[in-house]
Amino acid sequence: MLAISRTLRATDIARVACSRLSSSIHRQQTAYGTSTRFSSTTPAYKGHIPLNWFENAFLAAGSAVMSLADPRRGDMIAALGETTAGPSLPRLRDRMLESAEGRKVLKDRPRVNSATIDMNKLAQYPEGTFGRAYVTWLERCGVTPDTREPVHYIDDPELAYVMQRYRECHDFYHCICNLPVNVESELALKFFEFVNLGLPVAAISAAFGPLRLNSQKRHRLFSEYVPWAFRCGGSARSLITVYWEERWDQNIEDVKRELGIWDPPEARWSRPLSEAKAAAEKRRRETAPQSS
Incomplete structure (x- = not known):
């Protein structure tokens, strides 16, 4: 007490x-x-x-x-x-500058929200593409890309964008790693992000977040998800360097192989994949261009 x-x-x-x-x-x-x-x-x-x-x-x-x-x-x-954030943001910017794809992200400074991404257009991509997988993931988790806070407290504008980019691409990481939105999956991804990106906030979440889990879920987190996060996050390409918006039409399995990502242990989803695929297919049919 x-x-x-x-x-x-x-x-x-x-x-x-x-x-x-x-x-x-x-x-x-x-x-x-x-x-x-x-x-x-x-x-x-x-x-x-x-x-x-x-x-x-x-x-x-x-x-x-x-x-x-x-x-x-x-x-x-x-x-x-x-x-x-401290020195972690300059390190992430340097990683982006070392990659042609990362440099293009820094130059274009794309943003991720419903005003910049046409979800109806993504629904038209074939099954198995990253664009279609992302729409299906949003449907399955019942979330939108409009929930990320804007950056306020980073002094350097370029570093502020790096932080914003990390924040807005978080759902892409969920999608590519095949993880839903729940406490244990979020913590698994935080461990992955810390190893892959080195941001202190991910380490803080990974350190204290497990206190919210019961003993059974905490055991599975550390026995199954954390080993995956350290191995996969440590060997995968730094995800901050990926220009996700230019990969919508790529096969998602090819993208995962290129980035060095493999699926974690099976997660607990609140909605069956079949329902999410059906919702995405319904969106595709409703928004498909009418043939003349």
């Missing part, structure tokens, strides 16, 4: 602290206008909120507590990822 009480008090303190910091930032943005946050600091891109070292550390600690207390707080998880 004492441990639970302390956890609740820490959560309450973190909630108040994050709320006050957010309110303080908002007040200063209002006072100084949208172009400046402090009198000596100018935002580097739209939505950028510059932080000094103390604010960054304060927000990192508070968002860590809040994220662990309520994993549904996407804004806190996003803040944690940005405030703890």
Whole structure:
């Protein structure tokens, strides 16, 4: 009971602290206008909120507590990822610069949302292609690509895009690794991401996330999924360098072989694959171009 009480008090303190910091930032943005946050600091891109070292550390600690207390707080998880990124983002950018495909991503800076990706067009791709597999995965998991928080706390615009790219491609990683959206699968992917990409937020999630699992699921995570994540994530090509949007028409099995990815142990899905394929096929028929 004492441990639970302390956890609740820490959560309450973190909630108040994050709320006050957010309110303080908002007040200063209002006072100084949208172009400046402090009198000596100018935002580097739209939505950028510059932080000094103390604010960054304060927000990192508070968002860590809040994220662990309520994993549904996407804004806190996003803040944690940005405030703890450190030298990992420059390393990821360097990996992208070493790859022709990665350099093209940095040059074009594609975004992943329903405004930039035509889901109806993807549904027209043949069964077995990456584009069709992605639409089917979205249908099966009941999610959309519009849930990712924008980056606010990364000072360098190019590094901010690298973080945004990682965030928006997360569902592609789920799809290519054949993992659904549930706690154990998400943790398996976090282990994979940490080994493959080296982002601290993935390590934090992998370290503390298993506390939310019961003993049976935790045992399976560490005995089956974690070994897969370390082997596959360590040997696979760095996924941050992949221009996914130019691979819609490729056979998904060919893409997996090229990237060095193989399926993890069978996961627990909330919806049968047959239903998701039927939904994707229905979308294809309804949106197919009418022949003259």
